[in-house]
Amino acid sequence: MEKKIFLSDKDMPKAWYNIQADLTTPLPPPLNPETDEPVTPDMLEAIFPMNLIEQEMSTERFITIPDEVMERLLMWRPTPLCRATALEKFLGTPAQIYYKNESVSPPGSHKPNTAIAQVYYNKVAGVKRLTTETGAGQWGSALSFACNQFGMELKVYMVRVSFNQKPYRRIMMETWGGKCVPSPSPDTAAGRKFLEGNPDHPGSLGMAISEAIEDAVTSENTKYSLGSVLNHVLLHQSVIGLEAQKQLASIGRYPDVVIGCAGGGSNFAGISFPFLRDKINGKEIRVIGSEPTSSPSLTKGRYVYDFGDTAGMTPLLPMYSIGHAFVPAPIHAGGLRYHGMAPLVSRVFADGLIEARSYNQIETFSAGLVFAQTEGFIPAPETNHAIACAIDEAKKAKEEGKEKVILFNFSGQGTIDLPSYDAFLSGKLQDYSMPEGEIEELLRELKKIS
Amino acid sequence: MEKKIFLSDKDMPKAWYNIQADLTTPLPPPLNPETDEPVTPDMLEAIFPMNLIEQEMSTERFITIPDEVMERLLMWRPTPLCRATALEKFLGTPAQIYYKNESVSPPGSHKPNTAIAQVYYNKVAGVKRLTTETGAGQWGSALSFACNQFGMELKVYMVRVSFNQKPYRRIMMETWGGKCVPSPSPDTAAGRKFLEGNPDHPGSLGMAISEAIEDAVTSENTKYSLGSVLNHVLLHQSVIGLEAQKQLASIGRYPDVVIGCAGGGSNFAGISFPFLRDKINGKEIRVIGSEPTSSPSLTKGRYVYDFGDTAGMTPLLPMYSIGHAFVPAPIHAGGLRYHGMAPLVSRVFADGLIEARSYNQIETFSAGLVFAQTEGFIPAPETNHAIACAIDEAKKAKEEGKEKVILFNFSGQGTIDLPSYDAFLSGKLQDYSMPEGEIEELLRELKKIS
Numbered sequence: 057m058e059k060k061i062f063l064s065d066k067d068m069p070k071a072w073y074n075i076q077a078d079l080t081t082p083l084p085p086p087l088n089p090e091t092d093e094p095v096t097p098d099m100l101e102a103i104f105p106m107n108l109i110e111q112e113m114s115t116e117r118f119i120t121i122p123d124e125v126m127e128r129l130l131m132w133r134p135t136p137l138c139r140a141t142a143l144e145k146f147l148g149t150p151a152q153i154y155y156k157n158e159s160v161s162p163p164g165s166h167k168p169n170t171a172i173a174q175v176y177y178n179k180v181a182g183v184k185r186l187t188t189e190t191g192a193g194q195w196g197s198a199l200s201f202a203c204n205q206f207g208m209e210l211k212v213y214m215v216r217v218s219f220n221q222k223p224y225r226r227i228m229m230e231t232w233g234g235k236c237v238p239s240p241s242p243d244t245a246a247g248r249k250f251l252e253g254n255p256d257h258p259g260s261l262g263m264a265i266s267e268a269i270e271d272a273v274t275s276e277n278t279k280y281s282l283g284s285v286l287n288h289v290l291l292h293q294s295v296i297g298l299e300a301q302k303q304l305a306s307i308g309r310y311p312d313v314v315i316g317c318a319g320g321g322s323n324f325a326g327i328s329f330p331f332l333r334d335k336i337n338g339k340e341i342r343v344i345g346s347e348p349t350s351s352p353s354l355t356k357g358r359y360v361y362d363f364g365d366t367a368g369m370t371p372l373l374p375m376y377s378i379g380h381a382f383v384p385a386p387i388h389a390g391g392l393r394y395h396g397m398a399p400l401v402s403r404v405f406a407d408g409l410i411e412a413r414s415y416n417q418i419e420t421f422s423a424g425l426v427f428a429q430t431e432g433f434i435p436a437p438e439t440n441h442a443i444a445c446a447i448d449e450a451k452k453a454k455e456e457g458k459e460k461v462i463l464f465n466f467s468g469q470g471t472i473d474l475p476s477y478d479a480f481l482s483g484k485l486q487d488y489s490m491p492e493g494e495i496e497e498l499l500r501e502l503k504k505i506s
Numbered sequence: 507m508e509k510k511i512f513l514s515d516k517d518m519p520k521a522w523y524n525i526q527a528d529l530t531t532p533l534p535p536p537l538n539p540e541t542d543e544p545v546t547p548d549m550l551e552a553i554f555p556m557n558l559i560e561q562e563m564s565t566e567r568f569i570t571i572p573d574e575v576m577e578r579l580l581m582w583r584p585t586p587l588c589r590a591t592a593l594e595k596f597l598g599t600p601a602q603i604y605y606k607n608e609s610v611s612p613p614g615s616h617k618p619n620t621a622i623a624q625v626y627y628n629k630v631a632g633v634k635r636l637t638t639e640t641g642a643g644q645w646g647s648a649l650s651f652a653c654n655q656f657g658m659e660l661k662v663y664m665v666r667v668s669f670n671q672k673p674y675r676r677i678m679m680e681t682w683g684g685k686c687v688p689s690p691s692p693d694t695a696a697g698r699k700f701l702e703g704n705p706d707h708p709g710s711l712g713m714a715i716s717e718a719i720e721d722a723v724t725s726e727n728t729k730y731s732l733g734s735v736l737n738h739v740l741l742h743q744s745v746i747g748l749e750a751q752k753q754l755a756s757i758g759r760y761p762d763v764v765i766g767c768a769g770g771g772s773n774f775a776g777i778s779f780p781f782l783r784d785k786i787n788g789k790e791i792r793v794i795g796s797e798p799t800s801s802p803s804l805t806k807g808r809y810v811y812d813f814g815d816t817a818g819m820t821p822l823l824p825m826y827s828i829g830h831a832f833v834p835a836p837i838h839a840g841g842l843r844y845h846g847m848a849p850l851v852s853r854v855f856a857d858g859l860i861e862a863r864s865y866n867q868i869e870t871f872s873a874g875l876v877f878a879q880t881e882g883f884i885p886a887p888e889t890n891h892a893i894a895c896a897i898d899e900a901k902k903a904k905e906e907g908k909e910k911v912i913l914f915n916f917s918g919q920g921t922i923d924l925p926s927y928d929a930f931l932s933g934k935l936q937d938y939s940m941p942e943g944e945i946e947e948l949l950r951e952l953k954k955i956s
Contacts, residue, residue, distance in 0.1 A: 059580040062512035130509040131592075131882050142581075142655075160610060162882035164921070204879050205592075227924040230931055231878050428681050429654050432581050432612035471614070471921045474677040481680055 059141060061303040063134035069298040070121060072291045075329045075400060077117035078336050083287075083403050084374035084505055087361055095371045102273050103280040105181030108174065111288040119291065121173075128172045128205050132161045133295065137303035138466075142430035144450065151453035152309070153446055155466040156300045156327060157433075163228065165436065165468030166323045167198030167283055170292035174281050175202040184277035185209040189239065189264030192218055192390030193225025194436075194468065195283035200234030213239035213247075213267045216259035218390070224472045239264040246270050260383075261393075262366025269369060284320025285364055285373070285398045293326025300463060301330055311341060312460035313449050317441035317467060318345035318354065318412070319391045321398030327465035329400075332409055343410040345401065346445035348420070350385040350488035353378050353397040354405055354412035356495055360502040362396055374505050375402040378490065379498025385488035387417050388476035389437035391468075406505070415444045416487040421480040423447050424470070436468035437476050509591060511753040513584035519748040520571060522741045525779045525850060527567035528786050533737075533853050534824035534955055537811055545821045552723050553730040555631030558624065561738040569741065571623075578622045578655050582611045583745065587753035588916075592880035594900065601903035602759070603896055605916040606750045606777060607883075613678065615886065615918030616773045617648030617733055620742035624731050625652040634727035635659040639689065639714030642668055642840030643675025644886075644918065645733035650684030663689035663697075663717045666709035668840070674922045689714040696720050710833075711843075712816025719819055734770025735814055735823070735848045743776025750913060751780055761791060762910035763899050767891035767917060768795035768804065768862070769841045771848030777915035779850075782859055793860040795851065796895035798870070800835040800938035803828050803847040804855055804862035806945055810952040812846055824955050825852040828940065829948025835938035837867050838926035839887035841918075856955070865894045866937040871930040873897050874920070886918035887926050 076083060085094035097109045104112075111119065121129070140153040158166035178186060186208055190196030196212040203210040212234055219226060219238035229236045237243060239259045240250035246266040250257050257263075272280035282289065297314075304310060314331050316324030328343045335341050345354055353376045362377040364370035377396040384393035397405070404410050415423075424440035426447065427433070435443060446464040453460045470477065479485050526533060535544035547559045554562075561569065571579070590603040608616035628636060636658055640646030646662040653660040662684055669676060669688035679686045687693060689709045690700035696716040700707050707713075722730035732739065747764075754760060764781050766774030778793045785791050795804055803826045812827040814820035827846040834843035847855070854860050865873075874890035876897065877883070885893060896914040903910045920927065929935050 058515040059577075060515060062514065064512060065508040065510060127509075162878075162884070201882055205882070223928070224921070224924045227928045227931075228884065228921075231875065231884055231924070231927045233879065425681065428612075429683065432651055432655070434612070434678065434681055471674070471678075474674045474681070477681050478673070478677045481677075 057139070058307065059139055061137045061307060063299055063302055065130050067302060068126065068130060068134050069295055071118035072121060073294040073298055073330050073333065074114060074116055074119055074291050075332060076115045076287065078333050079403060080336060080407050081403060083399055086371040086373050089372050103269060105178050105183055105279055107177045107181055108288050111291060112286060122176060125173050125176045129169070129295065134299045135160050137300055140431050143427060146426065146430045147447065147450050147454065149450040149454040150457060150459045151450040151462050152459070153450055153462045154304065155464050156296055157466045158296060158323070159433065159466055159469035162201050163194070163197045164471065165194050165198065166293060166296060166326060167195055168201055169295055169326065170283065170289045170322065171198040171202035172205065173292040175206045175208050178279055179206050179208055182277070183279045185275065186279055186281045187211050187213070187268040187271040188281045188283070189213045189261060189268045191215050191261050191393065193222055193229070194391055196234070196236060197225050197228040198283070199281055200229040200232040203234060204232040210234040211271060212236040213241060213264040215239060215261055215264050216257065239267050241267060244270045260366065265365045266367045266369060284322040285396070287400055289322050290325040290329065290398055290400050293322045294329055296323070296326035296465060297328060297330035300327060304463070309461050311463040313342045313344060313462045315344045315346060315442050315445045315449070315462065315464040317392060317438050318347045318397065318401065319394045319438060321401035323465055323467040325398060325401055328410070332404060335409060344445055345410055345412045346441040347412060347414050348387055348389055348392050348441060349414045349416045350387050350490060351378065351393055351395065352414045352490060353395060355414040356490060356492070358499050359402060359406050359505045360499060361505065362502050364396065374399050376405060377499070377502070378495050379502065382498050387488060388473060389420070389441065391438040392441065413445055415441050416489065418485050418487050420444045421477070421485060434470040434477070435466065436470045437473050439467045442467065508757065509589055511587040511757060513749060513752060515580050517752060518576070518580060518584050519745055521568035522571060523744040523748055523780050523783065524564060524566055524569055524741050525782060526565045526737065528783050529853060530786060530857050531853065533849055536821040536823050539822050553719060555628050555633055555729055557627045557631055558738050561741060562736060572626060575623050575626045579619070579745065584749045585610050587750055590881050593877060596876065596880045597897065597900050597904065599900040599904040600907060600909045601900040601912050602909070603900055603912045604754065605914050606746055607916045608746060608773070609883065609916055609919035612651050613644070613647045614921065615644050615648065616743060616746060616776060617645055618651055619745055619776065620733065620739045620772065621648040621652035622655065623742040625656045625658050628729055629656045629658055632727070633729045635725065636729055636731045637661050637663070637718040637721040638731045638733070639663045639711060639718045641665050641711050641843065643672055643679070644841055646684070646686060647675050647678040648733070649731055650679040650682040653684060654682040660684040661721060662686040663691060663714040665689055665711055665714050666707065689717050691717060694720045710816065715815045716817045716819060734772040735846070737850055739772050740775040740779065740848055740850050743772045744779055746773070746776035746915060747778060747780035750777060754913070759911050761913040763792045763794060763912045765794045765796060765892050765895045765899070765912065765914040767842060767888050768797045768847065768851065769844045769888060771851035773915055773917040775848060775851055778860070782854060785859060794895055795860055795862045796891040797862060797864050798837055798839060798842050798891060799864045799866045800837050800940060801828065801843055801845065802864045802940060803845060805864040806940060806942065808949050809852060809856050809955045810949060811955065812952050814846065824849050826855060827949070827952070828945050829952065832948050837938060838923060839870070839891065841888040842891065863895055865891050866939065868935050868937050870894045871927070871935060884920040884927070885916065886920045887923050889917045892917065
């Protein structure tokens, strides 16, 4: 029995898998909030290059990975598939638990899978400079790494409170040559407006998005880049599941359950969509998205048309949401603090193809600690949500006496998040949940999708 | 051309390589400082278990890796061998540069290769608890991970100034269940004595060693563990070079130059000793140890009998040293701040089998930045010394128009060390070197070895 299954460079998938080709119900189009009409490609061109907009709307089943993207993905891909034998033993479960280790990339997460692709397509389209926002810094650092690889200029607007509290991510961005400023900043009209009211404004993801988009729209040869939610982002993450399929097949296994943590939805889609294709084609398999109780878009939200951002600047996206005005609790899993869920993930959820489950903060850290003390690797707080769910499934397998195969995505490593483990170990972590009434209020004016 | 060469679990080396079987000159024995007589095994038994003392003295060429150790090493080993194609292109060199990526282990360095083995042998010997010291925390965290794997209790004495400045490593140790206290501590007689003079004493590695050894000697079922320098530590690291040999052979390559950074000597020995065996058997190959100009034991030290620690508590070890009383400059490569060099590395250096080179701090960070901006991964400050040397060799290959094959050990990743990159990028790093006269003074009373 092997502990790890590697794929060689030549076994790396040659194309991304696009679930839009296999959806049982077509994806509702994004809408212009002023007219309620579908958004046309040219309306997105102010912020994205046309080649990525085409990918966003494509229904081709497979899209070839360009050579220059492949060359960079091979810096750390294919990632190892590992069998969590020590965790299985600890749980005394008959289940086999496998995890796909996406933490081996230079910035330590799955994020560069799409960062590399996005920077490449922007470069091909003649773009010279990108802007983005970042909260805790995972996305900003992945995009900085990718921009460095292609000689693309980058400016990251980082939520000021994180900029001050989490200098490691800022330094990582700068090490790869990216420029990172605290948001709100004096560099944009939106930022100056926020600063006028309060020169020490702590900022928010919504404000940082406003600044990054304004910068992209008003600067020469500049576009904007987003790290999750959109179809093309999920497309680029499909390499995770495609590799896992090959790796499991090489040892004669097929998963009974596939699990990913779900914030915007990209790592969850990455591990699960290639398996969902099998499910749509008749294969029996369960797929579970694991989210925080404090941002429960799938487990407590509704399928509505909502803004992708907090400030209401984006088109209306068809997604499970708890309302764009919702301010997520300050959990350590910063990457899961999002009010909505990617339209593609929302669609397959509405179609009953996937399940969802939510976990509170302390339970996820307990799961992460069990993982660190069995399998060794210290997970990112986001990843702890997938682990909590995998442990639950393994316990259920024990109760039922079933030898099921569980696969989850180990989306990121926790080194930079060690202070959150300190808080957990010293009993300072807090649980959060959301009263049902609050969600009804937040969603009241949004258009429901059936 | 593949970017990475993986070995499958079943191709993992089954035995460690012990260079003591192949030395051209026998290793001088450690001496009792009071009698100048060779140390006998029973004298070491107060701090080490007999099975490790036997390994320390063994001249068997190959020592089988026990199953329980193998099971843990397979958690992250075999580690990938990567071709630094982007770095080669940046340098415009005809050389092929390969690096062995030891940063993929749970604590992020090569250290757990020996930590796992040492904890296993202590457990087999009936030891219930280990003590150790740590400076920046790499070794303490690796040993904490290993102790957790075998259910062994651990107490780490961490130099107080590092304990306060580098909380991430302390949290990592605690996440794996290790106990970590700032040294000097009130828990030992030695610690109390230091604290008497100054309750806020910043501590030093020498003091922390004194505390850890006192604790081991005076506590029940407790032994002491060391992360470098000793023969058995270097033995356990030989998996690095053994794997690299297999990986290079699988693509029909053999290195012209093998490079490792050298502090205590264990990662350097790990990557190079299996190749030195070939050299002793007639193969043409160059092996280079790369050290800081501020702790230049090989490049400026002398081959003498010196204490392994600062306080003079250990036996006298036959090593290249700049004197145990030397206080290394506060460079960020904490793992290289050591006055001596492992006896086995010193022996092969005295025999002319290896070369040594020293690099100043700023040059090593420049090399690390080039690496991060080409190959993506951000190296540990120690590793930057190996990279600086590899870059020099690649440039020389360019000048000479030679297609040579360069192999170096990527001993650790730099996430926890990001503040040192911040200092570098903002121009705050400093260079250090050592005046020749100072070394003469420090070595004056030590016994020379011919």
